[in-house]
Amino acid sequence: MGNLTTAYIYGSPHNVVGASTATFAALGLLAGLQFCGATARGLWVEVKRAFLAVAASLGLFAMLGVGERSDMLAHASGLAVGLGFGLLLGHFVRRPVKPPAQAICLLATVATVAGAWLLAFRH
Numbered sequence: 001m002g003n004l005t006t007a008y009i010y011g012s013p014h015n016v017v018g019a020s021t022a023t024f025a026a027l028g029l030l031a032g033l034q035f036c037g038a039t040a041r042g043l044w045v046e047v048k049r050a051f052l053a054v055a056a057s058l059g060l061f062a063m064l065g066v067g068e069r070s071d072m073l074a075h076a077s078g079l080a081v082g083l084g085f086g087l088l089l090g091h092f093v094r095r096p097v098k099p100p101a102q103a104i105c106l107l108a109t110v111a112t113v114a115g116a117w118l119l120a121f122r123h
Helices: 002-010 019-041 044-065 072-092 099-122
Strands: none
Touching: 002 019, 002 072, 019 044, 019 072, 044 072
């Protein structure tokens, strides 16, 4: 979604691989999940930890995602989309996912990445 957002904003002549956007999306996803998990417990110390996770992801974005030759819009959109999905997922999923479901998610992820590369090589 972060790569789609970036492509939509830049328009058709913009070509990117999107690995760094996906990395920032994963960072945002983890921050969103941490935020929801900590705020669900409701203790003040936990709420401060929840905001610390989001602040840490923004700090990593500032250190690693902004630079002279970096695609700042792609990194920011990846982080924003990941954070949004993490908050949404953390709101609905309160228990850890069981190992069989994690295995299915792993296979789906590998198939998606492999399929994307096959399509890229085909064109």
